Amino acid sequence: MKITKPLSACFVLTMLCSSAGCSYPSKDKNEDETSPAKVPLIRIVANSLGMNFPAGMDANHNPYLAYIEKNTGMEVNVTLPPLNGYDDKLNVIMTSGEPPDLLNTANPSWFINFVNQKALTPLNDYIDKYGANLKAKIPKEAWDNVTVNGQIYAIPSVNEVKGTEIIYARKDWLDKLGLQPPHSIEEFTAVMKAFAERDPDGNGIQDTYGLSILERLGRTSSFLGAFGAQMNAWYERDGKLVYSGILPEMKQALTYLHSLYEQNILDPEFPLNKIDILGDKIARGKIGLYSAAWSDTRTHIEQSRKNDPTAVWIPLDYPTGPDGKHGVYSTSIVRSYNVVPLKSQNAAAVVKFLDFIAGPAQNTLKLGFEKEVWTQVNGKLSIRLDEHIKQAYRGIYGALVDTIDRDLTRKRLDGLGEQFRLYENLQRIDNNLMQNRFNGPPTPAMGKHQVKLSKLQEETFTRIIAGMSPIEEFDAFVKNWKDAGGDEITGEVNEWWRQPGK
Template identity: 50%
Template sequence: MRINKAGLGSWHRHVKRKGYPWFPGRQMLLLLLMAGIVLSAGCDGPRLPTPDHPPDAKPKSPINIVISNLGMTFPAGMDENDNRYLNYIEEQTGLDIRVNTPPPEVYNEKLDVIMSSGNLPDMLHTYDPVWFDHYAKLGALHPLDELLDQYGPNLKAKIPAEVWDRVKYGGNIYAVPSLNEVTGVELMYVRKDWLDRLELAPPVTLEDYYEVIRGFTLDDPDGNGQQDTIGLTLTSKLGRSSPFFGAFGTQLDTWFERDGKLVYGNILPETKEALAFFNRLYQENLLDSEFPLNLQSSVHEKIENGKVGLFSAAWYDTRGPIAANKLKDPNAEWIMLEYPTGPEGHSGVYGKDVIRGYNVIPATSEHAAEVIKMLDFIVSDYKTLKLGFENEIWRWENGVMVTDFALHDEHLYRGIYQSLVDVPDPVLFKERLDSLGDFNLYNNLEMINQHIIPNAFYGVPTPAMSKYSKKLDRMEDVFTKIIMGIEPLDAFDTYVEQWRQEGGDEITKEVNEWYTRQEAGR
């Protein structure tokens, strides 16, 4: 009797998609199949075991994982538990993977709810180092060293030793980290056709930028006879503002070395100067009045519809809102700019931490080995999961990677699984970006990489960070109020004092203790 393995796989996926219990159904199916084999053996000769389905095989226990859907959507008829890439991972590893994707808007809160429940999954993925630090110190997570030695050769080979050191507590590893592929995000883009119409040169200094922002607001750069354009736009919580803080030699949420000590960028006098610059723009109606409410999609819509000609772009926006604007207005011409240089000669943008996310296994999991096997496979088959299926999504032509854009975009959901263990591959990265079209993506990242203002603190969150971070983050609302004139500029000084009193001094002390240890070890 021949067992149709493809049919079993199809039935398995049907069970997962419909949410039927897996164990009872599969046990019954196996019993029926084995009964059929026994009956046929009486006619066809002795029963011979096969490598794939030995006679004493037990049903696989599913592994349950909680991950973010990254805001992705699935093609019709697919979901997070039934799609080509998850099915591919299962077929290659022999694992049965059940996926739970809490909504991105409440993802962190949901992780806390799950950890406090009595029904823990086998793996969770978090992007929050404070969250990881909290549960590692509680003893709620499974140590991974022996599992990695036995089941994670590719993980150990592709993730640098210094990164593993950052997910250790008491000498033991408690997370499989996912790495950032890019070092930074923001760079300046401008509509050259608007500059040309107003006879303005590409801005370099902060004062040059002010003049361009003023002209783009008041001097009808699109030539439609109406004053309906925006000089500069930001998103809520001061998103897309990094180059302007960089012009003053500071960055939000970044630690700097000053006179042998680490200090927090949010409380530096330079940050007050940056807020004063934005307040000037706002009071003169040169800054988008809707910025406190702007989502990223709101900014994209304004750019696409020709209302914005200057903004701090994400490196991939040339393939997004800028490309969309060019489709609507064939005369639109966008160029990359130098970062604004401030009065003291400073410029640059924030950098991204090397660790993007953390895969952790609750201490109660009975399937920790299977989780490590899954993650090890993901990192080992990086190209398929990163780019999509070869000769379908992409192919080689005369040594050049060619991508089918429509299929590439339809299959973007693969990133939900691949990004669990992202590892940089510079050669493949450039080939992939170049294959996506003439959007200057690689050059954008090269520009950013040359102007990163590094964060001097890169250790695990300190105890005081875990204790006070949420409260201190809420206090930053005063920055927006200062820009809008709701609070005076001197409210910044009050914020600094409150920040220090409400846990900031304790955080600073711990950060400098870490810094002293780092310097001693050099």
Template identity: 50%
Template sequence: MRIKIKGVEMMKGKYYRLSLIVMLLLTLLIACSSNQEAGISKKDNEGGDKEQIEIVLNNASRNYPKGMDANNNPYIEYIRDNTDLDIKVTTPSSDGYNEKLNVMMASGDLPDMIYTTDPSWVVNYVNQNGLQPLDDAIDKYGEDLKKNIPEEAWEHVTIAGKIYAIPSVNTYPGTMIMYVRKDWLDTLNLEPPKTLDEYTEVMRAFKEEDPDGNGKDDTLGLVIAENLARTEPFFGAFGIQRNQWIERDGELVYSSILPETKETLEYLSTLYQDGLLDKEFALNKTENFEEKIASGKAGLFAATWYDTRGPILTNEQNDPEAEWISLDFPLGPNGESGTDGTAPVRVYNVVPVTSKQADSVVKMLNFMIGEGYETLKFGFEDDVYTMEDGKMLTDFEKHNNHLYRLTLAEMIEPDNLDLVKLRLDSLGEEFHLYDNLQKIKENAIYDEFLGTPTESMGKFNAKLNKLEAEVFTKIVMGEAPLDKFDQFVDEWKKEGGDQITKEVNEWYSNK
């Protein structure tokens, strides 16, 4: 009997343990099911109690100090600590960044947030149902986002009545401003040019009259970059900018197909034929373009507003006689002038449709544009900078060592020019950074299409932009006659331009 009783007791023990195991398994299954319904996956718990989100950024090839990387630095830790989120950052190579995003989207293994500067990319994936609307998350957790992002920027990311991206605004009104070497003007007894004709004469003198006095034919009249970059003020002299939509007779038309664009190309082509325009411009990428400024080969160009701290500063350090000043924008034949005005949105932060963490993404961005913005943009106070009498004093060595922080700061920026001035003045008022921006703002020509890129833009823009760059470059270099412009207009219309124009004007009539 004792053996039987023992056997029964043993069987009871086995059944008891088996029951416990079954109950534990059921509990785990229920928990997993609940977690999935709540949007919590395994990756969410890898950081302990913190919810984990994975974000993809373009770090613009910035370097990290030794021992640091995108996931191990004080600025990402600052965000983690203040949002109670375990944030994992991925930074694909900046070269071909959007192509890498396409591969990622096709893989199905998607992060919780993706950063892009390409609005057509956004529209393309909205059309494919690859991105999710964020209205509810913004309403619940985006108080600072709503406060710091203007209505026109939200309009730019709204498709079919729903918000599909958190926009980072363009904090700068435009980019290009004309700069000239005053010491070269003085050497040749020339006044700062104002009209297009006066600009042309300065170019001719700089090219032909040895302004640097070295006895060599080694100076340029005007230097521009590949794809006609750095020509914005010259298009402005004819009243337009490329790649914009302009109101004509109650409708929006594409600026690059207008007669004014043809006139600008004719002017630039004449400069090229006369030897006043850098013959190598089609090969001028950023590095060798800036080298021509820094080395003293060029004394007139359309500078970015911050080039005074770049190639212009390098030239002045290389040549103590060099003195650069900003110019009025060239006045064209009809008294027009201007430069490029930036679009309201510079960056689009989107959430793939597969993510369950939209709320967490919005919480992170809300902190970054609100309480956290000044630290991310300026660096840590009393470390990278200090405040004295309302002025910011920057430790340039630490500022430069901490530049990687801008990968995070540029994700989401507020519409606040006071903060812009505070920062720019701290970098050195002698560089005239804020003054340059104000001058650009007063002369900027803006795109009148403020909606999200249309469906046809997503389909055709890449091809049409490539066609435009190729044809315009050939016309300026004399490899194609000026009449090639008219063929380009016809081809642009047939290859999607007419459809884009129709969709743009549907937006314009309903705005």
């Protein structure tokens, strides 16, 4: 019997920063006592990316940080706040009496909020003096995203990929049920309905679903695209930019997703699906079609194959909607923002540190130590997957200033296993992007209103899909969004849009 639909969705409040999560670590006392000369010290707060360290190591004691310190002549103290409520913890850190020298955030609203407060150090002069690699490797579009009134307030980390979602489906289930790979949204609906109702796994129990998505409407991009909309994007209409979340196309998409929910095609637990929960359902054979991340062929899909050797997964075309539309969202050029609090006296050292990561250290932090993690044979990378996984924590440091090197990306992804089709997945995504027309820096009104507007959108859309609110609530949402700061944001976005040479 299928799981019954939950009556309500849970939205978990973020926790306040604990003292353990926000305190600054220090090196072993004996290291300071035996140092022949004092070296520059910088304190940084970074995102752990969910990475774990091998036994006996931590963020401040490991070979990759030692490599960075040796080559920069600095001592680097690293704090990794828990991921839950990460930006809330950054808020607490910023208001402490002695903030660190560098904080990293992926949240543009957080960034612009502290720009508005005049709490961040302008970095133009430091970048000119100490950031040759940063200037050479970070594209102008990314610098534009962190520049406000001519002042650069962050060093951006660049998104290596232009989009992330691609549809994968169980070909063995299609074959068993006599179905062809779908193309139109109607064909997708028929396939997903069959996956939910016709016992594709053959266990005699109706315990599979045609589609599953993540909480907060994650992994819906491929289906939203069939209606010409994406989450958190801006599109041109009649010479002006309009927010995608309030367009009639979004209302159509929500109506469609609700219909899947009503027919028991969509996993009713979706409001509670975190990535590990969704991944487990994929691996256990409960879901046969979903909007995957491009790297899932190495993780959840591969685990599905290991659990069931008969499982055959194939990529599908993006569904084409009633008006011939299709596509997937495009990521922002900026992956994250590295900011220096105004109270810090070490902006120069921070820029030198990040310049090393963007330059000489980039390949090492992306690939790992040569001969330990990888070797090159006949122009191809041969990667030791056990060491690659063991040393994956190096990405915490490398992601601070990620840069784009297409040739290296292809070699690295093929080196992880050509059978996973990682580079092919990215190419398929690149060919189907729906471009977000707003690619300027976050506006002041975004800093004031974006958090509450995002919460309003996520909760409203989830209620509509799950049938807790009628589709007519979308119209009330549009009015509330505009009145609660959306109109102010729209005005600022269009002020940017009208600027020449953007």
